[in-house]
Amino acid sequence: MQPSLRQDPPPGLRILVADTLPQQALDQLEQRGHDCVVDASLGKSDLIGSIPGFDVLVVRSTKVTEQALEAADRLALVIRAGAGTNTIDTAAAAARGVLVANVPGRNSAAVAELTMGLLLAVDRRIADNVADLRAGAWRKKTYGKATGLLGSTMAIIGLGSIGFEVAARAAAFGIAVQALDKPRGSTATTRIAELGIALVPSLEQLVRSSDIVSLHAPSTSHTHDLVDREFLGWMRHGAILLNTSRGDLVDETALLESLEAGAVRAGLDVYRDEPAGGNGAWESPLARHPGVVGTHHIGASTVQAQVATAAGVVEIVDAFTQGAVRNCVNLEPSRLGAVTLTVRHLDRPGVLARLLDLLRTAGLNVENMENRVFRGGQAAVASMDVAGAVPPSLVEEMAAIPEVLGVSATPLAGRS
Secondary structure (H helix, E strand, C coil): CCCCCCCCCCCCCEEEECCCCCHHHHHHHHHCCCEEEECCCCCHHHHHHHCCCCCEEEECCCCECHHHHHHCCCCCEEEECCCCCCCECHHHHHHCCCEEEECCCCCHHHHHHHHHHHHHHHHHCHHHHHHHHHCCCCCHHHHCCCCCCCCCEEEEECCCHHHHHHHHHHHHCCCEEEEECCCCCHHHHHHHHHHCCEEECCHHHHHHCCCEEEECCCCCCCCCCCECHHHHHHCCCCEEEEECCCHHHECHHHHHHHHHCCCEEEEECCCCCCCCCCCCCCCCHHHHCCCEEECCCCCCCCHHHHHHHHHHHHHHHHHHHCCCCCCECCCCCCCCCCEEEEEEEECCCCHHHHHHHHHHHCCCEEEEEEEEECCCCCEEEEEEEEECCCCHHHHHHHHCCCCEEEEEEEECCCCC
């Protein structure tokens, strides 16, 4: 009997899912040969003892600390099953060569829907209406005094995928939408024109000229405490603040002062000190304030959004197994180095090793490298961005390698 030539498929990845993920996505990952372990009870401290032995970590709200990354012995990829990565120590991951990826845009419609729901609830005092009816009180005279949204103006701070979804829904309500005027790509510029979004030159002017301010910015050092006393002082009397993005965008003490003064109203889905788990006791003066309509950080928590986000997780894992990085947030966004070396060479074993050895001897580090094979498989071209000046003698040494067909050194744009 002839021996079988069939080879078993390479072993898959070990994936730790430290939150919940739809079963459909787990099935797809396991069908691809990956070993998935799901433990939604893991907190940031538990993760330290659980992460060894895994190649990939998938999280939603679970915090990934430097200590957890230190405990990982083979971790290569952390996936945030959502857009924001503020719960992950991306700098510590970068220092350890661990990729951090996210799944942006898949939950945009869900967050936009909740944003509009909060706006309606604040304007029409829906929560108070419901509470009184359930308590057996009929108060039509009290609640029949809403301002209404038609003809009002909404400022969207953070005009990304969620911001655009909110803008589209607000426009359908007859709300004029405006945003901060700043440099944007062609796709965003086209979308702004399609939705008729007005652009305002300064944040102060944007806030002062709006009846509704909706926050959709990421959590960064620049957006921390964005909504402070000065910002709240710019808001029109009785204006509505909506926050379905991140709790630390708002100075909650300052917001409480404005609420107490009756200066503003608020619809909030996120808070600075919100509990990490799904259930538990929690006391928040802000969430309890009668001028606030609050929800439990559920902006992305629809079945539609979770299925779409989980599909994005699978796509990232698929790309990773094929040597590609999708939606990575902790790689340098642009090419590094001072000079690009382009080396055409015969596609033979050891050629790249000899080139890299010459660079090592010259004390030049390769910041970025790609090697592509020509059709037919006889020759290839390597492109290497290196840090530092490349002397002509090095180019000559590389060109002298028998398998090398040609070498050129070109200053990297903007770094010559």
